[in-house]
Amino acid sequence: MNDFVIVTDSCCDMPRSYMDEKQIPFVSLTCNFLGNEYKDDFGVSLSYNSFYEGMKSGEIPKTSQPNADAFYAVFEKIVKEGKSILYVGVSSGLSGTYNSANIAKNMILDAYPNANVELVDTLTASLGQGLMLIKAIEMQNNGANLYEIKSFIEDNRLRLNTYITVDDLNHLKRGGRISTTAAILGTVLHIKPILTLNDEGRVIAIHKAKGRKSAISKLAEFVCKKIEKPEEEIVCICHGDIEKDALKLKEAILSEVKVRDVLINPIGPVVGTYGGPGALAVFFLGKHRQNHLIDVNLK
Incomplete structure (x- = not known):
């Protein structure tokens, strides 16, 4: 076998x-x-x-x-x-x-x-x-x-948590993830959406951060709140050609929880087509991925 x-x-x-x-x-x-x-x-x-x-x-x-x-x-x-x-x-x-x-x-x-x-x-x-x-x-x-x-x-x-932020909402718009109006308003207001995957494996929005620094802090916050037995887990961080932000996210996470390892790698061209340059995502095993309040809708 x-x-x-x-x-x-x-x-x-x-x-x-x-x-x-x-x-x-x-x-x-x-x-x-x-x-x-x-x-x-x-x-x-x-x-x-x-x-x-x-x-x-x-x-x-x-x-x-x-x-x-x-x-x-x-x-x-x-x-x-x-x-x-x-x-x-x-x-x-x-x-x-x-x-x-x-x-x-x-x-x-x-x-x-x-x-x-x-x-x-x-x-x-x-x-x-x-x-x-x-x-x-x-x-x-x-x-x-x-x-x-x-x-x-x-x-x-369904314990595999995914949290994503993007720098340019227009890539999500082209991929059908958000409306044209939401993309324009988000860009003007410097909104950085926090996205996740629901139980069907589809992208949904759960939070609106104001600015990049706030978005990175929110990603780290989600990890710290939802990871279980962190010392046994690997946290994976991927990025759209913005390794410095991936390292900032790693530092923010490790300042709060000690994990087995952190893997950082660029997002490939296929996934990167929809996230675009500046996309940042973190993945880890923890509490059920839907165990949080959905507080925003970018559609």
Whole structure:
């Protein structure tokens, strides 16, 4: 039962060094940018700096999910080795990627009836998905079987808290997250919304901060209020080409709670298309993600 491979997709935004070290197979989403189509492959084909500098210059990227054939190619190679598969995927509430994986699973089972392909929807993205990937790999290394890991993710995914702030509301507007009116008013009033993911894995607004400093303080406050057994947990922080703010957030968190580790990494091009330059997000396991008052609606 332990002869299985953990697979993910590029929305997990993990450091490429981690993906290479752990030899984790992944399926790339794509980003159309500056007239070219790039694989979202953790900064290799399109560097984080080039992507965000282009956005700052006014370029508008477009993203596309992988089709079922892309998943099939990755799955088939593993199945031919006689191994089972556990796919740890981006939220189905944010992308159709999970659906493509499910179609590929059925294609595999048609071609290889004895194959074992399990999918788990993390109901999150970026380093939230990456955090679940880390947990899955650690559990596998400690002897857990495929179904124990899948059950852990399903049982704990609503404890995976996500808090996000963005610098430019227009990227959210283009992604359909907020209205044009809200984007204009927010920009004029220097409002920095705090966003989270609901139980369906969709983006919702929960707070309006006045200015960047206030937004960073609010993110840290949410971590300190909602994390449980912090000394056992990894806090993941990702950013849209603004590492200095990620470090400020790390410092604010560590001044209040002591955690096992803090992972900081840039947001990849696909997720970064919707957050834009200056986006900042924090992910951690703690209290149920909806255990707070929703106090704002940016729609």
